[in-house]
Amino acid sequence: MYCKNCGAQLPNGAYVCPQCGVPAGQGDRYCANCGQQTDPMAVVCVHCGASTKQPYPPQYQPASPYAQQKSKIAAGLLGIFLGALGVHNFYLGYTNKAIIQILLGTVGILLCGLGPVVSGIWGLVEGIMILAGSITCDADGVPLSN
Numbered sequence: 001m002y003c004k005n006c007g008a009q010l011p012n013g014a015y016v017c018p019q020c021g022v023p024a025g026q027g028d029r030y031c032a033n034c035g036q037q038t039d040p041m042a043v044v045c046v047h048c049g050a051s052t053k054q055p056y057p058p059q060y061q062p063a064s065p066y067a068q069q070k071s072k073i074a075a076g077l078l079g080i081f082l083g084a085l086g087v088h089n090f091y092l093g094y095t096n097k098a099i100i101q102i103l104l105g106t107v108g109i110l111l112c113g114l115g116p117v118v119s120g121i122w123g124l125v126e127g128i129m130i131l132a133g134s135i136t137c138d139a140d141g142v143p144l145s146n
């Protein structure tokens with residue numbers, strides 16, 4: 001499909017045109033179906049017959065925003081018991097933090113044995129914060145389920 005504002009070909013699934021920044025389906029100068037210029041007043045494309053007034057694709061909507069909700073209890077318990085290895089942060093998608101914790105919990109033992117202590121306390125605190133409701137979302141901003 002094509003940008004209705006500038007006529008650029010849009011990548012599959014794009015909902016904003018990378019060329020002009022206009023949301024896909026907005027604009028009245030090009031046909032979304034064939035990319036040919038159309039008259040702004042026309043209701044169908046004279047080149048391919050497609051309707052030019054139908055926004056296409058329909059307004060972008062995630063299928064179900066909470067489909068991937070993660071469990072607060074599971075995340076909290078992972079933090080408390082396996083926090084030294086960052087397991088709760090891998091679970092929630094906070095990968096950068098999780099990698100720091102797993103490094104502290106493994107090769108961090110070379111730091112006078114303190115690495116796992118630091119990441120263990122860090123994970124414990126985060127686990128408690130998750131259970132207490134101070135951390136309420138995963139890395140994608142999806143609220144945790146109870």
Ligand SMILES: [Zn+2]
Pocket residue numbers: 003004005006007008017018019020021022
């Ligand atoms: Zn465009």
Ligand SMILES: [Zn+2]
Pocket residue numbers: 031032033034035036045046047048049050
């Ligand atoms: Zn057309």
